[in-house]
Amino acid sequence: MIFHRLLMSSGTPFKPYIINPDPENPEYLYEFEEIQATTFEDSGGRGTHWYTEWQVARDELFSDIIIYTNRDFTNLESIVVSDLGMEMLQEYYVRVRYASPTEVSDWSNPVFAKTGLFESGVNEWADSILDFSFLGF
DSSP states (O other): OHHHHHHHHOOOBOOOOEEESOTTSOOEEOTTOEEEEOOOOBTTSSOOOOEEEEEEESSTTOSSEEEEOOSBSSOSSEEEHHHHTOOTTOEEEEEEEEEOSSOBOOOOOOEEEEEOOOHHHHHHHHHHHHIIIIIOO
16 A cells, blocks of 8 residues: 555656766766766655666767666665776766656766776776886786
8 A cells, every 4th residue: 555655656757967077067087976966856746766777878879878777776866987887088978867666757968977097997007017116027
């Protein structure tokens, strides 16, 4: 009965928008930063945010999708760059959509994102230089 009421109270989820990176002024994203979207809202005014789908592509038309989270029940309104599997020093387009228990929103507008140097990549490079310098391999 409670689940039935939950389904009945959910309206159509509104189209989300990505707010980080800033669509108007994109800056470099680093591995521990979050891609962030607007808060879930629906036409019922009190519906349930069931899951989120994140997509990352190499092109703005999303004809070359390289990352698709499918039904993500954990990262509902934001996701860490490294959790998405994005690589350093790359250019991407990101979009998101929300789902209630009964319906799925439209995809957000694509947002351009470029990644900077990741700490893990720099550390690996520095370790290899130190190994070569001090140990000769």
